Amino acid sequence: MGSSGNIKIFSGSSNPALAGRMCQELGVSLGKINVSRFKSGEFYVHYEESVRNCDVFLVQSFSHPINDMFVELLVMIDAAKRASARTINLVIPYYGYARQERKSAPREPISAKLVADVLTTAGADRVMTIDLHAAAIQGFFNIPVDHLTALDLITDYLKAKKIENPIVVSPDAGRATTAEKLANYLDAPFAIMIKKRPKHNESVITHVIGEVEGQTPIIIEDLIDTGSTIVNVVEGLKERGANDAYVCATHPLFSGDAIRKLDHPNIKEVVVTDSIMLPADCSDRFKVISMAHLLSDAIHIIIEGGSISTLFKSGGV
Numbered sequence: 001m002g003s004s005g006n007i008k009i010f011s012g013s014s015n016p017a018l019a020g021r022m023c024q025e026l027g028v029s030l031g032k033i034n035v036s037r038f039k040s041g042e043f044y045v046h047y048e049e050s051v052r053n054c055d056v057f058l059v060q061s062f063s064h065p066i067n068d069m070f071v072e073l074l075v076m077i078d079a080a081k082r083a084s085a086r087t088i089n090l091v092i093p094y095y096g097y098a099r100q101e102r103k104s105a106p107r108e109p110i111s112a113k114l115v116a117d118v119l120t121t122a123g124a125d126r127v128m129t130i131d132l133h134a135a136a137i138q139g140f141f142n143i144p145v146d147h148l149t150a151l152d153l154i155t156d157y158l159k160a161k162k163i164e165n166p167i168v169v170s171p172d173a174g175r176a177t178t179a180e181k182l183a184n185y186l187d188a189p190f191a192i193m194i195k196k197r198p199k200h201n202e203s204v205i206t207h208v209i210g211e212v213e214g215q216t217p218i219i220i221e222d223l224i225d226t227g228s229t230i231v232n233v234v235e236g237l238k239e240r241g242a243n244d245a246y247v248c249a250t251h252p253l254f255s256g257d258a259i260r261k262l263d264h265p266n267i268k269e270v271v272v273t274d275s276i277m278l279p280a281d282c283s284d285r286f287k288v289i290s291m292a293h294l295l296s297d298a299i300h301i302i303i304e305g306g307s308i309s310t311l312f313k314s315g316g317v
Helices: 016-026 068-082 111-122 135-140 151-161 173-186 228-239 258-262 293-303
Strands: 007-011 031-035 045-049 053-060 087-092 127-130 143-150 167-171 190-196 205-210 216-224 245-252 267-273 286-288
Touching: 007 016, 007 031, 007 293, 031 068, 031 173, 031 205, 045 068, 053 068, 068 087, 068 111, 111 135, 127 293, 135 143, 135 190, 143 293, 151 173, 151 245, 151 267, 151 286, 167 173, 173 190, 173 216, 173 267, 216 267, 228 245, 228 258
Parallel strands: 007 053, 053 087, 087 127, 127 143, 167 190, 167 216, 216 245, 245 267, 267 286
Antiparallel strands: 031 045, 190 205
């Protein structure tokens, strides 16, 4: 892909702090870009430096407001393409619309595929993302997708805590594979919660498979949205005799009053990454692990050649 002298990294509005940390790791300056809006709400993008024949990396998470962040990235892609960038590589730590990755009822969209099509049509050459809600979304793209995971970083953080009587808990059957991996890394047992969803962002715990009494639960999720499910899980575990829980997730969406809900007496810590920028006034209960080093290592491998799988204990996700 060319020499590192031709790398240019630009940040959208969603997470400039993460982009800045990635640039520090790589020893390059964050690219100068003017992103503004007309009174009508339309985005305007102007690269303040040349990107001709450069490998351009655009850092943008699909955080709130997701549709604004998505359209802003599309305009950034178009501006880079028209400015003769050699390659346009998207660093999308949190890939939005990923929960709409299949039809579960008639006449529904598969929005995760739509997003992939639009990004590719706009001019993206490559996508790098972290802990997709469904790994199969990689197949929605006809360009290379580097699917990174925060699991190793979360594992290392938890190991250092030396938690007594840990038990890894999957909040639903969909997370069971990730929970089993984490349990193996921590040499701990694991449990699965069975829940039903009466409607979006609501869940009711019906069963727990596994013995949680007297254990310290470590709940692992890919994302936390409203926080309601997690609080239900924590309270359900507490009712069954478990200790206060550790809650771990890659993507802190934290919609509505999720931060207030998660500041819960039965939650010891909420461990998340900086894939989405958190408000500065979060309580000490929230611990943030940076993905900057992992993302910058992946960029280095892409530029210099090599295997992304070398970044992970298990050889990838």
